[in-house]
Amino acid sequence: METQPKTFTDRDALINHVRALSPSLSPDDVSVSDTRGGRQAGQNLLGKIDPIAYGHSRNYLGGAVSYLSPYIRHGIISLNEVRNFALEAAPEDEPIRPIEKFVQELAWRDFWQRVYQQNPDWIWQDVETYKTGFAPDDYSDTLPDDIETAQTDCAAINHFITSLKTTGYLHNHARMYLAAYIVHWRRVKWQAGAHFFLAHLLDGDPASNNLSFQWVASTFSNKPYFFNLENLQKFAHPQAPCAEADNLALAGSYDQLAARLFPYGVSS
Amino acid sequence: MSALIWLHEEALRASHPLFAASATPAKSVFIWDDAYMTAMGYGLKRRVFLYETLLELPVDIYAGDTLETLQTLATASQASQVFAGATPNPRLNAILDALPDTLKVTRVADEAFVDLPEPENLRRFFKYWNKAKKLAFQPNGRR
Numbered sequence: 115m116e117t118q119p120k121t122f123t124d125r126d127a128l129i130n131h132v133r134a135l136s137p138s139l140s141p142d143d144v145s146v147s148d149t150r151g152g153r154q155a156g157q158n159l160l161g162k163i164d165p166i167a168y169g170h171s172r173n174y175l176g177g178a179v180s181y182l183s184p185y186i187r188h189g190i191i192s193l194n195e196v197r198n199f200a201l202e203a204a205p206e207d208e209p210i211r212p213i214e215k216f217v218q219e220l221a222w223r224d225f226w227q228r229v230y231q232q233n234p235d236w237i238w239q240d241v242e243t244y245k246t247g248f249a250p251d252d253y254s255d256t257l258p259d260d261i262e263t264a265q266t267d268c269a270a271i272n273h274f275i276t277s278l279k280t281t282g283y284l285h286n287h288a289r290m291y292l293a294a295y296i297v298h299w300r301r302v303k304w305q306a307g308a309h310f311f312l313a314h315l316l317d318g319d320p321a322s323n324n325l326s327f328q329w330v331a332s333t334f335s336n337k338p339y340f341f342n343l344e345n346l347q348k349f350a351h352p353q354a355p356c357a358e359a360d361n362l363a364l365a366g367s368y369d370q371l372a373a374r375l376f377p378y379g380v381s382s
Numbered sequence: 383m384s385a386l387i388w389l390h391e392e393a394l395r396a397s398h399p400l401f402a403a404s405a406t407p408a409k410s411v412f413i414w415d416d417a418y419m420t421a422m423g424y425g426l427k428r429r430v431f432l433y434e435t436l437l438e439l440p441v442d443i444y445a446g447d448t449l450e451t452l453q454t455l456a457t458a459s460q461a462s463q464v465f466a467g468a469t470p471n472p473r474l475n476a477i478l479d480a481l482p483d484t485l486k487v488t489r490v491a492d493e494a495f496v497d498l499p500e501p502e503n504l505r506r507f508f509k510y511w512n513k514a515k516k517l518a519f520q521p522n523g524r525r
Contacts, residue, residue: 115454118414118443120436128437132429135445138420139429147427151434153395189393189467190435193495198521210519217518218511224495225510231470232504282427312423316431320422321470 147282147316149184156185165200165216172215175285175353180216183317184282186223193220223322230321236334237320238305245332246298247378253303257310261296269360270346271295282316287349293330294340298375299363304331336382342371384408385463386456387441390474393467393492394435400490401440403465411455412436414445421473449477456485465490496523 118135122128129146133139149155163180171177185191197220204213230237240250260266264275274292278284284292289311296307304327311327312318328334343364347356358365372380387410393400401410419429436443444451456464466478468489478487496517501510517523 115444115446115451115458118445120443128433129426129430132433133426135414136416136419136426136429138416139426143426145425145427146430149431151431151436152438153435154438155434184431188391188432188435189395189398189492192395192398192493194493194522197495197518197523201519201521213519218515220495221511221514221518222507224514225504225507227470228500228510229504232500234470234472282431309423313425314427316428318423318428 145280145282147280149181149282149316151184151190153185153190156182156191159185160191160196160199163196163199163203163216165203165213168219169212169215172219173287173349175288175350177285179285181283187317187319187322193224196220226319226321226325229325236328237324238308240333241325241328242333244338245336245381246338247376247380248301250303253297253301255303255306257296257302257306258300261300261302262310266295268295268363269355269357270350270364271361273354278311278314282314284315285353288354289326290330290339291341291346291350293327294338295364297327297331298338298340304328304333332380337380338376340368340371340375342366342368384459384461385465386411386452386459386461388413388452388464388466389439389441390466390469391432392469392471392474394432394439396439398467398490398492400465400467403488403490404463406463408465409455409459409461410439410441411452412439412441412443413448413451414443415448415451416445418448418473449480452477452481453485456481462486463488467492494523497525498523 159180159182164178167178172179182191182196186193197217200213200216244250261275264272266272271292274284274288293307296302297304308324308327311323325334330339332338343358343361346364350356385404385406385408387400387404387408389410389412463486464481465488468491469475481487496514498514498517501513504510
């Protein structure tokens with residue numbers, strides 16, 4: 115059998131080869147991320163992590179996140195390696211608290227993988243009922259075109275969609291915003307959103323992605339996750355366009371939005 | 383008799399315990415399976431990322447249906463064993479399960495994040511975290 119090449123004149127040549135090996139790819143699928151594959155690239159990022167700063171700023175889109183997730187997803191760097199690296203960053207007199215949030219985020223990945231191992235069927239099925247006052251059939255099976263093409267009436271949401279499609283990456287908080295918008299504002303089944311994310315995220319993992327979508331949807335949590343414009347402006351400005359005039363559907367208090375999004379009430 | 387190391391998409395690291403698992407010389411292979419990647423929903427971005435990762439690994443890349451190619455390679459190299467990274471992914475496990483009985487399959491677990499027995503009825507993160515956190519801040523997740 116013929117082996118495939120491992121040297122290329124440049125990245126374009128590699129991309130052309132990948133395309134030749136992938137006849138089922140849509141001709142419209144042309145985006146390639148600037149993020150490079152390989153352990154060397156992952157180790158470069160590992161050397162730059164700041165677990166203590168992560169603890170303070172992780173919820174902000176400009177926060178000190180590691181960007182290691184695609185490398186962890188494919189086993190290029192192990193969770194154990196990242197944790198051991200983080201331990202080195204902790205002060206000797208306080209070895210846990212300053213890096214607790216960083217290590218806990220690694221633990222989420224371990225948790226999702228363990229759930230996947232125990233219950234592979236949960237990846238595409240509702241684990242529990244929706245707590246949104248709606249039944250599964252009330253949600254659309256397909257992603258609306260304006261979401262697919264980043265033409266919704268919310269500028270911040272369009273920004274997240276475009277970033278997802280061009281870079282293959284979204285900050286975790288942006289994933290939660292976009293997932294909540296898809297499921298609760300547009301009443302689309304979480305499975306359609308999960309497919310969309312998996313098609314574009316470099317780190318997309320059936321367990322982390324789909325079970326997180328179910329957490330947002332409330333089929334794997336006690337209540338639906340949603341947000342309001344004030345929260346978006348706090349954490350996403352200036353990385354995303356957050357002006358109220360450009361994001362009217364997201365504006366309002368949590369009570370006002372809950373009444374609008376879940377008119378039959380939230381159950382638990 | 384020799385062995386085959388099947389490096390699938392969830393174990394793309396030369397330091398994965400998989401490489402040390404075989405007592406006999408082993409040929410390592412990655413199968414570029416267009417149909418599998420399509421079933422997983424992978425677009426061009428992910429595929430380029432994966433191929434770039436393979437360039438740095440001690441592995442031969444073949445293109446084709448994974449199950450068929452693994453069997454062909456095992457026959458050609460007179461392999462009696464196949465080593466693969468342990469995974470929860472049902473598609474990958476189905477491929478391993480479908481290999482003929484003449485090939486002994488060994489699933490090799492990656493280094494653990496925490497050395498914790500599988501908690502029963504995993505459902506909410508903080509129930510897991512309450513058990514895991516004592517180990518999570520130890521080197522190698524072990525006391």
